[in-house]
Amino acid sequence: MKELLTIDDISVSYGNIKALQHVSMHVNEGNIVCLIGANGSGKSTLLKAIVGQEPLVGGSITFDGEEICRAKTEVVKGEKRGRYLTTDLIAAKGIALVPEGRRVFADMTVEENLDMGAFLVRDENLIAERKEAMYDFFPILGARRRQKTRSLSGGEQQMMAIARALMSGPRLILLDEPGLGLAPLVIADIFEKIDMINKQDKVTVFLVEQNARMALKASTEGYVMENGRIVLHDVSSALLENEQVRAAYLGE
Amino acid sequence: QGGSEAASPKIGFIGPMTGDYANYGVLSNNSAMLAVAEFNAKGGIGGKLPVVLVTEDSEGNVEKGLSSIEKLSSSDKIVGLIGPVFTGVSFAVGERVQNEGIVMISPSATHADITSIGDFVFRTVVSDGLQGEVAGRYFFEKLGYRTIGVLYAKNDYSQGLYEGMTASFEAAGGKVTIAEAFNVGDKDFKTQLTKIRSANPQAIYIPNYTAEMAQILEQASQLGMKIPFLSCDGFSNPEIYNLAGGFTDGVIYVGPAKVKESPSYSKFVADYTAKYGVGPDSFATNAYDGTNILLAAMDKVYKATGKFDRKAIRDAVAATKDFPGVSGTVNFAENGDLVAYQGLYKVNKTTPEYLGTYTVVDGKLVQID
Amino acid sequence: MFNFFLLILIYAGIYALMALGQNIITGYGGMLSLTQAGFFAIGSYATAILATRFGWSFWATLPVAALLSAFFGLLIGLPTLRLKGDYLAIATLGFGEIVRNVLNNWDSLTNGPMGIQRIPMPDLFGFTINPYKKYAFLFMLVITVLIAYLLFQRLARSRMGRALTAVREDEIAAQSMGINITKYKVYAFILGASVAGIAGSFQAVFTLSVTPGTYTFMVSIMVLCMVVLGGMGNFKASILGAFIIQLISYLPQLTGLSSVIPPQFKQILFGLILVVMMIWRPQGLLGRESNRYGKKAAKSKGGA
Amino acid sequence: MILLETEALTRAYGGVIAVNKVDFQVESGLITGLIGPNGAGKTTLFNNVTGLDVPSAGKVFFNQKNITGFPAHTICRMGIARTFQNIRLFKELTVVENVMIGRHFKTGKSETKGRFLNAVNSYIHLKAEEEQIYERACDWLDFFEMGSMKNELAKNLPYGRQRELEIARALATDPKLLFLDEPAAGMNPQETDHLMATIRKIRDLGITVVLIEHDMKLVMNICDSITVLNYGQKLAQGTPREIKHNPSVIEAYLGKEEE
Amino acid sequence: MGIAEFFQHLMNGLTLGGIYALIALGYTMVYGILKFINFAHGDVLMVGAYVGLFLFDLLRGSSPLGLWTIIAFFIAMLISMAFSAVLGVFIERVAYKPLRRATRLAPLLSAIGVSFILSNSAAWMFGTHSRKFNYPFDNTPVHLGDVVITPHQILILVVSLVMMIILKLFVDRTRMGKAMRATSLDQGTAMLMGINVNRVISMTFAIGSALAAVGGILIALDFKVYATMGTMTGLKAFVAAVVGGIGNISGAMFGGILLGLLETFGVAIFGIPTGLKDTIAFGVLIIILLVKPEGLFGKVEKEKV
Numbered sequence A: 001m002k003e004l005l006t007i008d009d010i011s012v013s014y015g016n017i018k019a020l021q022h023v024s025m026h027v028n029e030g031n032i033v034c035l036i037g038a039n040g041s042g043k044s045t046l047l048k049a050i051v052g053q054e055p056l057v058g059g060s061i062t063f064d065g066e067e068i069c070r071a072k073t074e075v076v077k078g079e080k081r082g083r084y085l086t087t088d089l090i091a092a093k094g095i096a097l098v099p100e101g102r103r104v105f106a107d108m109t110v111e112e113n114l115d116m117g118a119f120l121v122r123d124e125n126l127i128a129e130r131k132e133a134m135y136d137f138f139p140i141l142g143a144r145r146r147q148k149t150r151s152l153s154g155g156e157q158q159m160m161a162i163a164r165a166l167m168s169g170p171r172l173i174l175l176d177e178p179g180l181g182l183a184p185l186v187i188a189d190i191f192e193k194i195d196m197i198n199k200q201d202k203v204t205v206f207l208v209e210q211n212a213r214m215a216l217k218a219s220t221e222g223y224v225m226e227n228g229r230i231v232l233h234d235v236s237s238a239l240l241e242n243e244q245v246r247a248a249y250l251g252e
Numbered sequence B: 001q002g003g004s005e006a007a008s009p010k011i012g013f014i015g016p017m018t019g020d021y022a023n024y025g026v027l028s029n030n031s032a033m034l035a036v037a038e039f040n041a042k043g044g045i046g047g048k049l050p051v052v053l054v055t056e057d058s059e060g061n062v063e064k065g066l067s068s069i070e071k072l073s074s075s076d077k078i079v080g081l082i083g084p085v086f087t088g089v090s091f092a093v094g095e096r097v098q099n100e101g102i103v104m105i106s107p108s109a110t111h112a113d114i115t116s117i118g119d120f121v122f123r124t125v126v127s128d129g130l131q132g133e134v135a136g137r138y139f140f141e142k143l144g145y146r147t148i149g150v151l152y153a154k155n156d157y158s159q160g161l162y163e164g165m166t167a168s169f170e171a172a173g174g175k176v177t178i179a180e181a182f183n184v185g186d187k188d189f190k191t192q193l194t195k196i197r198s199a200n201p202q203a204i205y206i207p208n209y210t211a212e213m214a215q216i217l218e219q220a221s222q223l224g225m226k227i228p229f230l231s232c233d234g235f236s237n238p239e240i241y242n243l244a245g246g247f248t249d250g251v252i253y254v255g256p257a258k259v260k261e262s263p264s265y266s267k268f269v270a271d272y273t274a275k276y277g278v279g280p281d282s283f284a285t286n287a288y289d290g291t292n293i294l295l296a297a298m299d300k301v302y303k304a305t306g307k308f309d310r311k312a313i314r315d316a317v318a319a320t321k322d323f324p325g326v327s328g329t330v331n332f333a334e335n336g337d338l339v340a341y342q343g344l345y346k347v348n349k350t351t352p353e354y355l356g357t358y359t360v361v362d363g364k365l366v367q368i369d
Numbered sequence C: 001m002f003n004f005f006l007l008i009l010i011y012a013g014i015y016a017l018m019a020l021g022q023n024i025i026t027g028y029g030g031m032l033s034l035t036q037a038g039f040f041a042i043g044s045y046a047t048a049i050l051a052t053r054f055g056w057s058f059w060a061t062l063p064v065a066a067l068l069s070a071f072f073g074l075l076i077g078l079p080t081l082r083l084k085g086d087y088l089a090i091a092t093l094g095f096g097e098i099v100r101n102v103l104n105n106w107d108s109l110t111n112g113p114m115g116i117q118r119i120p121m122p123d124l125f126g127f128t129i130n131p132y133k134k135y136a137f138l139f140m141l142v143i144t145v146l147i148a149y150l151l152f153q154r155l156a157r158s159r160m161g162r163a164l165t166a167v168r169e170d171e172i173a174a175q176s177m178g179i180n181i182t183k184y185k186v187y188a189f190i191l192g193a194s195v196a197g198i199a200g201s202f203q204a205v206f207t208l209s210v211t212p213g214t215y216t217f218m219v220s221i222m223v224l225c226m227v228v229l230g231g232m233g234n235f236k237a238s239i240l241g242a243f244i245i246q247l248i249s250y251l252p253q254l255t256g257l258s259s260v261i262p263p264q265f266k267q268i269l270f271g272l273i274l275v276v277m278m279i280w281r282p283q284g285l286l287g288r289e290s291n292r293y294g295k296k297a298a299k300s301k302g303g304a
Numbered sequence D: 001m002i003l004l005e006t007e008a009l010t011r012a013y014g015g016v017i018a019v020n021k022v023d024f025q026v027e028s029g030l031i032t033g034l035i036g037p038n039g040a041g042k043t044t045l046f047n048n049v050t051g052l053d054v055p056s057a058g059k060v061f062f063n064q065k066n067i068t069g070f071p072a073h074t075i076c077r078m079g080i081a082r083t084f085q086n087i088r089l090f091k092e093l094t095v096v097e098n099v100m101i102g103r104h105f106k107t108g109k110s111e112t113k114g115r116f117l118n119a120v121n122s123y124i125h126l127k128a129e130e131e132q133i134y135e136r137a138c139d140w141l142d143f144f145e146m147g148s149m150k151n152e153l154a155k156n157l158p159y160g161r162q163r164e165l166e167i168a169r170a171l172a173t174d175p176k177l178l179f180l181d182e183p184a185a186g187m188n189p190q191e192t193d194h195l196m197a198t199i200r201k202i203r204d205l206g207i208t209v210v211l212i213e214h215d216m217k218l219v220m221n222i223c224d225s226i227t228v229l230n231y232g233q234k235l236a237q238g239t240p241r242e243i244k245h246n247p248s249v250i251e252a253y254l255g256k257e258e259e
Numbered sequence E: 001m002g003i004a005e006f007f008q009h010l011m012n013g014l015t016l017g018g019i020y021a022l023i024a025l026g027y028t029m030v031y032g033i034l035k036f037i038n039f040a041h042g043d044v045l046m047v048g049a050y051v052g053l054f055l056f057d058l059l060r061g062s063s064p065l066g067l068w069t070i071i072a073f074f075i076a077m078l079i080s081m082a083f084s085a086v087l088g089v090f091i092e093r094v095a096y097k098p099l100r101r102a103t104r105l106a107p108l109l110s111a112i113g114v115s116f117i118l119s120n121s122a123a124w125m126f127g128t129h130s131r132k133f134n135y136p137f138d139n140t141p142v143h144l145g146d147v148v149i150t151p152h153q154i155l156i157l158v159v160s161l162v163m164m165i166i167l168k169l170f171v172d173r174t175r176m177g178k179a180m181r182a183t184s185l186d187q188g189t190a191m192l193m194g195i196n197v198n199r200v201i202s203m204t205f206a207i208g209s210a211l212a213a214v215g216g217i218l219i220a221l222d223f224k225v226y227a228t229m230g231t232m233t234g235l236k237a238f239v240a241a242v243v244g245g246i247g248n249i250s251g252a253m254f255g256g257i258l259l260g261l262l263e264t265f266g267v268a269i270f271g272i273p274t275g276l277k278d279t280i281a282f283g284v285l286i287i288i289l290l291v292k293p294e295g296l297f298g299k300v301e302k303e304k305v
């Protein structure tokens, strides 16, 4: 299986706070990989680093064989050279992020938000098709399609953010706590849907989730992060049985 | 009190050099520079000391005017001041020079009360009072108008003229049937003109600065107005014909007395235009005379005493008699005001034609020339 | 030269008063108000009119100027509080322009564009504080700025300041914490207006003449610049900002450069300095005042 | 005793009726849960009760007093505090300052309505007052074991801590009734457990708690009574056991039991 | 007031409003995206007018009014638009871009600085006097009964209307327009959608500044060219843009027209002294804002908690 995303020894800091320290991981094409960890362990930071929203202080990130980010301090061929693609270029490579805190375009309607998600898609028919698919999947969004997103409920906005990311037809989708604020039924649905797009549309999924049990069940592989470091990596079924994980993240 | 020794004496100029009114400051400052340059070219004071002109920008406001005089008086130790250009600043600066004992000659502060600040304040421009008086009487008596409309700006100069003209016109028996104002910075006067058109006066008096007058004339023509226009010394700036060339025909204005005839005036205009690329307006003309008067006074005092005593220079300025200025013969009244007559001109296409020189004595219009 | 420096200090002092007021409105309350010039004018004219027409002493006119501006602060504060951000800016800008327009046109009261001259100099214990002799005037002004500063500083470090900060940060949360946001916004306006009125009074007895042309919209902008340049939400910085902006604007005259360079260069220089300063320190020279309890606030964020 | 009650509370936004004739009761001293599908109108109900939104129809009673349409700050002063679904801390202020703002109207002389004189008065008593506010704020932080973070900027706290800080800030107003909108969102199971204990502690202080939550473990464990909304209407009300087995609730919201 | 006078005032008000609208459109472009008052907009307008003036005089030489003067005028206008667009983008790069993450007031101050630099440089280079921009066409007024209109007045109205429509179509219909809207709402998230925010912002400045040049030239025909020409009119246009509703294109247009009509009728109808024109205009604008705090065309959207 091909390695789609490779994170090689990256570090990220916020001033003095070392949010990520020497993190390495990889996501194979076609897989669902999950990342779990306590609050503040650095999960969101990692996702932001992948899409180029946080600069690296060390390491590099490669997507589909092309290096998309490298820290300024890295030495390449005897030279100190940083390099990075801006977020929009990374998005154009086929990476979509469902950001933490939803970040919907509040003054746009649901429909316009979906259109923005498909900004890089030029085929009008395809866009219309995908939109319909989204309304099928989240009927409430269909009912609210002409409503400004700012007036949606928290959960509706979350659905909106997920649907928007799917609109671009990404190769890799990064989900930052997709279940946040969603009703139990909907969460179950979403995990099913994730599975479906993964199987049918061959979208690779990288999932960050507090609900570790569901995340691990849905994924093939899992990483555990603590204080900005990866402390465990295994296939998900093994992690589900892991004592340490059970105690710390499954609430048992 | 002040008075510096033999080193090159300095004189100051204060006027708006930047901002909305910069043009008026710049034109007058040009004159002062020209006068000083010519004076120095002839050898300067006593044939040996060149005079230094220090220009400061008032930006047309009192705060900057005061800082300018502060600088001129405490850093440059000037012995005389040309300016400031506008009434508001002139009041503030006038109080200050009076206090410091520096003689000041304003080329364009027209407010009637300026010279009553004190004995150090002079001007080479007629006060609004006189110009307005001549204008009102002339419009009534010689032009035979009984109703006049006015379009003036809410600034000291324009409003002063409006009030002066109205008082004398109505005293003579006429009536200002409509007076419309606009604010500084406005460029569209169609509302006011439309209102005036509807009031249908026999003529319209537009006492304003050049740029606004050009604008008014053009817009009046756009509104198809055929009413005769009357104006003030602001019209003596030849710039008006560049800006509103097609619309100046027939305008009658009150301006400096008979300047067009004098050869020194033509030479001044030619030199000025050659040097600065634009022509002088009447304030610039006044500034030129003012500067020359100041320089002559300094020369006189220096020759007599070998120093530049501020008080002595003031006295010498006050003693100026029949100074042959480019704007005519200059004399100062007891209070520092210009003793002057008003010229009347009628524009033929784009050339002003001289109609006569007038003054008002005891409420009666008297033709001098 | 030294005299000229004193003059800069006096102007800085007068503007510092306005900047303190602007800071409480914009720096603390987070409201972008562009109307200090209006209050400044009201204060100036109050003093000018009362002193020349009714023979009041400066000290008697001072509280009137403050109260009158405060009243107008309340008047425009109350209704305009419904407005956010730049809508508020426009409404306040409009108010400032209205004040100037009215002063320029109400000839019977304000003498219109001619302005009011010959304003009597203030007396203090029998001494005339002659603005030409700058020490006494400066002294009087410094005391006033100091009092205003201490007062504002203490208010800001009390419940009032915290409430205003809360309103700035998040109105909805502030409301839900029992803070009457309208009340605090109006307080900010009243306080900000009254010091600007006092500044106007001082201006009137310093220049001894007032004309409507002095109180343009540019004055409000300059005051805003002082606050932002110093650092929003920091009273010391507002005073520093006032001093620096005045110093920059008068630097060419102070150094004698003004008579050497073309007059426009002075303004161009001012513009350049403004741009460079902002890029160099967008948070202002001193930045927002550090949180009283805890660390200094982060550099880049906050404010209206 | 019924502490808070809504009577046919309705809030319509144009065509969308977010809350539809809901009668909702909160028993004093208990923990009441409010659950329902996304968009059911839970947050809207909170907003209408706490004065951030004005009902289209219906009434709200607090302590038998009709408080419908009162401004938010008044309602807060009467003893109702809340947190927000999307955290609304004063981000640029420190942790302790956030809580101090909660103490805003709780101090010394100023408790009698804020007049300008009071501002003057409080100016005079500034120091004592400030100390008083500070100490009380610290007490609340200690309650959440956040004493060591009090000088951090609020925005730099991890998510879960921010939620707790919001609760601390609300508690600082000494409420009789506390509304929590999805307090456990973004918390992992362990942290949720900790939160449950905290909420119980709050209840034991005599503060009535109403909470919205999608985490069923939390809801079923700590609520004494649960109200379910669906499409703006009240679907059911009862004890956790009743709700868990209510078929229409399962159908609309819970889905079939996991595991 | 007679019927003729009424219609004359109406016409005057409309064209004055057209001028405000023309400038307001450019303001709104930039304002809508970056949410800061681009004080230098009026000065870019002034630069555009100077460039247009010099080019037009150069191209025209001494040829009489006719087809060539009109062509020359358009060439001058196009070059001036391009020049202003480049200038606008340059200003953004140098003076505003470094401040994108700073407080909202920092770029405002920077813009004031730029405004000082531009207007004073122009005064220094081109002098402080007004220059006449000759009409490239015959501007003889047309009489409709007692009401008089000039071709230029009609031109202003037509151009501002056309520009409004084009802009609106552009922003609503094109990809670039959509990208602009997204950028205005949330730059970070816009990038996540694959939008090149830098390019969008540059584009916005380019369009806004090109519009300023058009406005500057058309205004110059009527009001002359001088260094401070952008300041006051620019400010009023900005007020109009805000009253219309921030970032709203039709709002800017109607705000402009409204302001023009207010300035005209406010003093024309009730016999209020014309000096108080600004008081009436600003007063009514404040009242409008109080009644409709989000501007005329803005949408009132309460924040959802």
Ligand SMILES: Nc1ncnc2c1ncn2[C@@H]1O[C@H](COP(=O)(O)OP(=O)(O)OP(=O)(O)O)[C@@H](O)[C@H]1O
Pocket: A014, A017, A019, A037, A038, A039, A040, A041, A042, A043, A044, A045, A046, A100, D156, D157, D158, D159, D160, D186
């Ligand atoms: N902008 C920022 N400035 C300073 N510190 C930050 C910033 N963003 C995050 N942090 C800190 O970095 C660390 C990692 O944060 P991150 O958001 O990546 O955690 P997370 O694993 O996603 O947590 P959560 O589960 O709460 O979302 C935390 O300690 C957080 O406080």
Ligand SMILES: Nc1ncnc2c1ncn2[C@@H]1O[C@H](COP(=O)(O)OP(=O)(O)OP(=O)(O)O)[C@@H](O)[C@H]1O
Pocket: A144, A147, A151, A152, A153, A154, A155, A156, A181, D013, D014, D016, D017, D018, D036, D037, D038, D039, D040, D041, D042, D043, D044, D045, D085, E304
């Ligand atoms: N201003 C508004 N205009 C139109 N519809 C609105 C408005 N505010 C809320 N709504 C709608 O009302 C419904 C109720 O929203 P509310 O936020 O109360 O839901 P909720 O129960 O809290 O959901 P969640 O669990 O997802 O947070 C939603 O469908 C929302 O779209």
Ligand SMILES: [Mg+2]
Pocket: A043, A044, A045, A100, A176
């Ligand atoms: Mg996270």
Ligand SMILES: [Mg+2]
Pocket: A153, A154, A155, D042, D043, D044, D085
């Ligand atoms: Mg909700």
